Amino acid sequence: MLQFVLIILLFIPTIVESKGAWSYENTKQWLRGHHYCGGKSQSPIDLHFDKSRRDHRLKQLYFEEQDFSGPAELSNNGHTVQLNIKNRYVLKNVAPESEDYKVEQVHFHWGHSHDINNGSEHLLEGRPYPLEMHVVTYSDLYSNIRDAMVNTRGLAVVGVFFELSDESNPSFQPLVDALTRVQSHDQRTSVSEQFILKTLIGEERMYRYYRYDGSLTTPPCYESVIWSVLRDPLKLSRQQLQAFKHLHDEKANTMKDVYRPVQPLGSRKLFRSFFAEDIDDDLKQRKLILENRGHYLTNNMILIAFLTSLLIIIH
Numbered sequence: 001m002l003q004f005v006l007i008i009l010l011f012i013p014t015i016v017e018s019k020g021a022w023s024y025e026n027t028k029q030w031l032r033g034h035h036y037c038g039g040k041s042q043s044p045i046d047l048h049f050d051k052s053r054r055d056h057r058l059k060q061l062y063f064e065e066q067d068f069s070g071p072a073e074l075s076n077n078g079h080t081v082q083l084n085i086k087n088r089y090v091l092k093n094v095a096p097e098s099e100d101y102k103v104e105q106v107h108f109h110w111g112h113s114h115d116i117n118n119g120s121e122h123l124l125e126g127r128p129y130p131l132e133m134h135v136v137t138y139s140d141l142y143s144n145i146r147d148a149m150v151n152t153r154g155l156a157v158v159g160v161f162f163e164l165s166d167e168s169n170p171s172f173q174p175l176v177d178a179l180t181r182v183q184s185h186d187q188r189t190s191v192s193e194q195f196i197l198k199t200l201i202g203e204e205r206m207y208r209y210y211r212y213d214g215s216l217t218t219p220p221c222y223e224s225v226i227w228s229v230l231r232d233p234l235k236l237s238r239q240q241l242q243a244f245k246h247l248h249d250e251k252a253n254t255m256k257d258v259y260r261p262v263q264p265l266g267s268r269k270l271f272r273s274f275f276a277e278d279i280d281d282d283l284k285q286r287k288l289i290l291e292n293r294g295h296y297l298t299n300n301m302i303l304i305a306f307l308t309s310l311l312i313i314i315h
């Protein structure tokens with residue numbers, strides 16, 4: 001009897017937890033209702049230059065404008081803020097001779113109010129950024145995003161980091177202004193037409209990116225995403241970042257640390273679109289320090305070997 005009661009008690013949390021509900025408080029629990037979250041091709045990951053290989057077929061990405069215009073709608077869905085920009089852009093050059101990918105929505109991941117370092121989902125050389133934007137697109141082989149997201153390479157997401165700057169980013173401000181109107185769950189507002197995604201990101205930035213096959217970073221974690229994470233971050237001021245940290249979820253709690261921790265790369269390959277010469281000074285400096293340390297160690301080892309053999313001869 002006792003055994004029976006224990007078994008029932010063990011299973012209660014699984015029964016109680018509804019399949020659709022999830023939170024960032026314990027991302028490991030996502031596995032319970034969403035088995036894909038435990039797969040081998042999960043996102044986000046830590047992007048390392050030294051673990052990546054240049055793929056010459058990866059061309060500069062670009063957003064081709066479509067006919068549709070008018071104000072875009074921003075909504076608070078309890079997990080993030082999402083800008084719906086359906087039918088405005090098509091993402092080109094995702095893969096050689098691939099289909100086009102239609103832009104569906106843009107959303108964000110950030111940390112908490114006293115943290116200006118963490119917030120991004122992907123890491124770059126082990127380092128987080130305070131904010132990450134995801135531009136979600138789906139293959140035009142499918143009639144809608146729901147059909148696309150359950151198929152391999154059905155989705156393509158462009159990840160863009162933001163770093164702090166002393167000056168505010170004027171191209172980002174129309175969206176930041178709209179955040180004050182969606183502070184509560186389920187609120188919606190329109191964003192000024194002055195917010196232009198293509199202008200915000202800038203064409204130049206779309207040339208250098210990391211590429212790998214991964215997943216949605218929220219349940220149901222389908223492994224259907226071609227990821228392109230831009231290497232060069234955008235800038236925003238501390239005040240602009242802070243605006244994200246006043247948003248509330250469905251329980252009226254502050255939405256904070258809305259990012260999933262990095263997942264193992266495993267046997268997947270990480271590609272990049274850019275040459276080694278394109279890496280920035282900061283990274284070059286760090287690589288140089290590591291290489292010099294390596295030389296120093298080798299020289300020391302030769303000296304130790306020489307002294308040891310000398311001692312043996314003297315004996």
Ligand SMILES: [Zn+2]
Pocket residue numbers: 107108109134217
């Ligand atoms: Zn995301």
